[in-house]
Every structure is written in structure tokens, then in C-alpha cells.
Amino acid sequence: MDKNKVYEELKVLRTNAYVPYSKFRVACIIYLKNGKKIEGVNVENAAYNPTICGERTAVSQLVTQGYNKDDVELLALYTDSEGVGSPCGTCRQTLIELLNPDQKIWIFNINEFSGEYTLEYFLPLSFTKTDLG
Template identity: 55%
Template sequence: MMADKQNVFEELLRLKENSYSPYSNFKVACLIYLSNGEKIKGVNIENAAYPATICAERSALAQVYSLGYKKSDIKSLELYTDSETLGSPCGVCRQVISELVDWSAIISIYNKNGFQLETNIKELLPHAFEPAQLIK
């Protein structure tokens, strides 16, 4: 069973401290809850060459797949951004989430003030580029 939003928020606050963000000082943390009760963690990892930066969502999703799990195993994605306003996944992360996370999975977004929004990938990326579009 997934933890309540306040417990998730508190864990995200602790996890964000693992962020490597010396350039922006904008910490992002991600928890992915799997249907078997496992929890996968990710944080943003910056680089002086900005395109080499890894977002927290992609960091966590890479671990999910590296451990042998698939999109059907993902129950929810919990995202924290070190922001006073609503912070949501960047465009690259939205695209990656659209392919690696089942579209029925819950995406919960938190900021410095706590839980802000519950959504899904269809709402975040309504016209996603999908693998089927690559078929000739």
C-alpha cells in the first residue's frame, strides 16, 4: 500500500538532499512506487555541460528498468521540485515518462509547500510522440 501524501512529502524532502545540483541549486527528487511494494528513488544530477544533466524522473526510471521492472510494474510516480510554485516534469521527462510508465499510473507533484497536484501522463503530454508513429 502506498504511503499517505504527508509521509511521501517528508521522504521526498530527505531524498532531495542527495541531489547533485551545484549550478542551479534546484533540487529535484522522485519516488516510484511499484505494484509489488518496492520503491525506487531518483534525484537530479547536474553537470557543468548542462545537456548531460540527468533529471530525477529519468534517474529513477533508469533504475526501474535496470532492476528488471517494466511499465506495468509502476503504480505511481511522486515528484518533488524545490519550488514555491508548481514544478512539473520538463519536456524530455514527459516524453520519457510517456513511453516508460503506464498511462494509468498516478503522477503526484510536490513542492516546498507539500502536495500540489495529482495527474497522469495523458494530462501532462496529451499528444505524445509514440513508438507506433515510427512504423512505416
């Protein structure tokens, strides 16, 4: 997968974010092994609590469309930051529930590619369904 193409797609998608309060846009594209893409952006709300991040918007669509963690090739994330804009805690917990711990994640900021990570890198010692035993 071409990082420059992914970055350009994320920059276009970010314009769909609804961020009248923070002005901080987040875009997420989940690339599936079958070549399809699932997109998500952050959608804010004046009450803040109903706000949903781009990652959770995309992964909700993944589930809604009948796909699962084994269908995912790459999760690409863009944030309006100058450094590494990693997923928030709520997103990390949601992603660890619905994706594989070794899921490859590419992160981009306003200027460039920030790095390649795995989901378990962002949430070591995560709380999962096995902990509910």
C-alpha cells in the same frame, strides 16, 4: 498511500541531489505494486547537456532493475518550486515511453502537495512507438 509520508520521504531524498549550479533540487520516487521503491534525484554537470533529471534517474533504475510500467503504482515528484513543478519536456517524453499514459503522478513543492495528475495530462498527443509504424 499516505501523502504526508510520501512528502517526507521526498524531502529526505532531495538532499542527495547534486545541484551546484541551479540549486534546484528534484527528487522522484517510483512506488511499485510489490511495495518496493525506486528513487532518483537530479544530477547536474557543468556542461549542462549531461545533466539528468530525477524522473529520468528513477525510470532508468526501473528498467535496470527489471521492472516495467505495469509494476508501477505511483510516481511521486518533488521540486524546489513554489508552484506545480511538472516534469520537463525530455522527462515527459521518456516517461510516456516507459510508463502507462494513465500513470498516477503526485507532485509536491517546497511547501505542500501540489496535485494529482496522469502522465497523459502532461503530454497529450504524445509521440510514441506507434507513430513510427
